[in-house]
Amino acid sequence: MTTTIPIRVTVNGRVYERTVEPRLLLSDFLRHELELTGTHVGCEHGVCGACTVLFDGVAVRSCLMFAVQAHGHEVMTVEGLSPDPNHLHPLQQAFHEAHGLQCGFCTPGFLMTLVPFLQENPDPTEEQIRLAISGNLCRCTGYENIVTAVRLAAAKMAGRPVAAPTHHASS
């Protein structure tokens, strides 16, 4: 009964053709079939947000989709954010500068959640930022510096002057 299905998916602008079992999660497809291991797998039931990717430009949990559902669609993972290996996306740069990550496991999910959020909300309030990341768990850095990083990124991307980020010691 486990017939495989040929699929054609565009990931980070590149077209991939694979034949997969229907039960293969999109998260596992990205990691194991395409070897794009930047997408992290945390809880596999839609709670932690670590596996968030853009599906046709919209942030979704890749552990709550099957790879076959991506046939004919466009996926963007954290690997697609920076233009080249020597430059970070402004949001990544802001996470770096504001100490918005420590172990980094949750970071790809936060980034992929926040990229479309910042496109829609170029000047977000702190409350909007906190609601936007409510579906992403971080267990070491804490959320303060992540919120700071988002504000920093928003300011930089809009060309607004930015105050030096205040680092909070992680607890």
Next chain:
Amino acid sequence: MKPAPFAYHAPHTLEEAVGLLADFGYEAKVLAGGQSLIPTMNFRLAQPAVLIDLNPIAELAYIRAEADGGLRIGAMTRQAQVERSEQVARSAPLLHEAMPLIAHPQIRNRGTIGGSLAHADPASELPAVLLTLGGRVQAQSRRGARTIAAEDLFLGIFTTSLEPDEILTEVYIPPVPPRSGFAVTEVARRHGDYALVGVAAWVVLAEDGACRQARLSFFGVGDGPVFANRACALLQGQRPDPALIAEAAQVAASTDVDPQSDIHASAAYRRHLVAVLGRRALTTAFARAAGG
């Protein structure tokens, strides 16, 4: 944490989908947004032999205003689209206000209005909202289409009156009269978690300021959304002052609901929340109905 094998079908029309469902019957599950079904499959709590994926069916995603002021929403309309729709904000403010309470942004980007209703989680918002608004859904099978009123749809925990060969295709929200007021509120341990208790309220004032109609449904306190019959009857025809509102909320807590204890909250705490949230929701709804 990986789903068991299944056969996958991705029909492009509703007609194909109901045909497949008729052929496979109990063996098949209908996949909408998948934000509840796929985690259940990942845990192998659900192991359907066949999945019928509705996502490619474009005809099931729409938001349409009716001439009478009612609203028709295709079952596969994403929760995020409902949340952002100005039409929904105008025609169905209660639904609009309930959307951000559903899980997290990423979930609402994928989750659908029809999927949430058909899943019928007793702690979820949309069944209670539909019940309060007196809405109905359209169900389609190869045998034909039928309309199911909200009060006839929710039978129990994860159980609806949809037949095994039926697909929920559309949600209908009736128009609301003038001097209507709405409120929805809930208590959850963390933002986006399932509510411990929540309530959706709709009240209509008469011209003299008395309560013409009150509709109040709670979630998280029973096998499905619980309509607070006695509390609503108490309000009917009365002037909604703070004492009456508090009394109605207390009646809801002591007689309309019969919550259970679980790992998240005791029955007594849930009953307490029914009184507190009921009072808050009614106070807000009446103030809005009065234009305040």
